[in-house]
């Protein structure tokens with residue numbers, strides 16, 4: 547089929563591109579937009595490496611076609627840090643050994659960013675359930691769980707400080 | 711792993727979607743959440759020539775409860791059902807089952823309708839629909855029909871739906887009175903498809919006699935099925951360990967699981983018995999409060 551024109555907002559920047567309907571959103575991000583922070587592992591929804599936030603939900607970008615993202619907005623790992631300053635979650639990944647090779651990291655950061663926003667009080671069990679959607683071959687997950695727990699704790703403390 | 715070429719349409723209303731589907735005939739395929747369809751397209755196990763994307767059909771995204779029936783639009787995301795108060799209050803069994811479907815990240819996209827039409831033998835939603843005696847509403851160009859869950863699932867990944875039809879809603883009756891529910895499954899890892907899943911809904915009277923009970927199993931045979939004997943053995947009785955054992959034996963003798971690479975026939979039979987006992991026990995305890 548003919549190429550179709552799409553307009554997508556990614557990390558606040560508008561992209562207007564022609565795509566074939568069969569192009570996966572993960573390939574669009576990496577190959578058309580040059581945003582290679584989103585990784586591709588399995589291409590069938592199992593590993594979670596390709597996770598991005600579409601509108602207001604973390605989803606697998608390998609299970610969505612780029613045409614389906616027309617008129618939508620997307621947040622990828624490149625959109626997290628502002629002016630070179632890491633988010634609390636990113637900082638905690640760094641400090642708690644939440645990553646080694648980093649292949650799984652961008653997907654986990656995106657899922658966890660969305661998760662913490664929706665469940666600011668999440669406990670360890672809920673964190674682990676959320677992480678079950680991601681495969682990490684290096685860390686053993688311990689550091690990842692700690693990084694998310696610590697972020698939730700710090701967010702709670704900063705809310706408390708704001709209120710006092 | 712890239713999908714083969716296809717034509718793509720994104721209608722914004724049901725009549726247009728049905729017309730496009732009718733025009734495409736056997737070459738057409740609906741895409742809802744894409745969480746089952748896109749993996750098999752990426753692997754080229756499916757190569758539809760024309761995809762009709764129903765994500766623009768926002769009318770099919772709703773949850774409501776009227777006249778003791780909860781209706782859920784086909785395009786409602788699984789995560790919306792998980793978070794829904796209407797569902798939590800009226801069909802707690804469904805709320806308990808949804809977190810077993812894949813992962814947060816797949817439930818954010820996967821839909822109610824998609825899971826039911828996909829009809830995986832281990833899938834949670836078809837099992838719950840069967841347990842609660844739910845129905846599905848189906849539309850085609852010129853008619854609408856309502857089908858009972860018991861008549862909808864035919865065999866592995868196959869339902870009563872015709873290629874020119876779209877599933878638009880599911881309907882689940884709300885149980886009144888003193889009721890209890892239980893959903894349990896055994897899977898290799900959290901989020902994997904169940905090896906065996908069991909689902910139970912029960913109503914009891916003030917002295918704990920069972921008035922109505924529905925027990926269904928998934929992952930055991932080609933489609934989820936009700937254990938009819940649960941009604942005959944348990945109705946009018948207070949649940950005892952003896953009755954639980956009796957029913958588990960009946961289940962063990964009557965089910966016909968298959969061996970596959972995930973589990974042997976014997977192991978599935980064993981799980982069917984164990985999960986039958988556990989769900990009965992938990993549903994009863996909850997009904998007794």
Ligand SMILES: Cc1cc2nc3c(=O)[nH]c(=O)nc-3n(C[C@@H](O)[C@H](O)[C@H](O)COP(=O)(O)OP(=O)(O)OC[C@H]3O[C@@H](n4cnc5c(N)ncnc54)[C@H](O)[C@@H]3O)c2cc1C
Pocket residue numbers: 590591592739740741742743744745746747748749784785810811812813816817819820821822823824825826827828830832833834835871875876877878901902903904
């Ligand atoms: C890693 C992973 C783990 C998973 N684990 C589980 C699990 O444990 N349990 C489980 O049940 N599922 C599981 N799934 C599948 C589940 O996520 C899917 O959401 C569901 O099976 C299909 O719903 P969908 O909306 O994504 O449908 P799609 O993938 O878009 O469609 C599935 C099929 O249904 C048809 N279809 C969809 N909607 C309609 C409609 N309204 N009318 C007519 N036809 C329609 C499509 O044409 C297609 O044939 C998993 C998926 C992944 C990627």
Ligand code: FES
Pocket residue numbers: 585586587588589590591592593594595596597606607608609
């Ligand atoms: S690449 Fe998308 S889930 Fe593995």
Ligand code: FES
Pocket residue numbers: 644645646647648649650651681682683684685
């Ligand atoms: S850090 Fe290497 S896969 Fe997770």
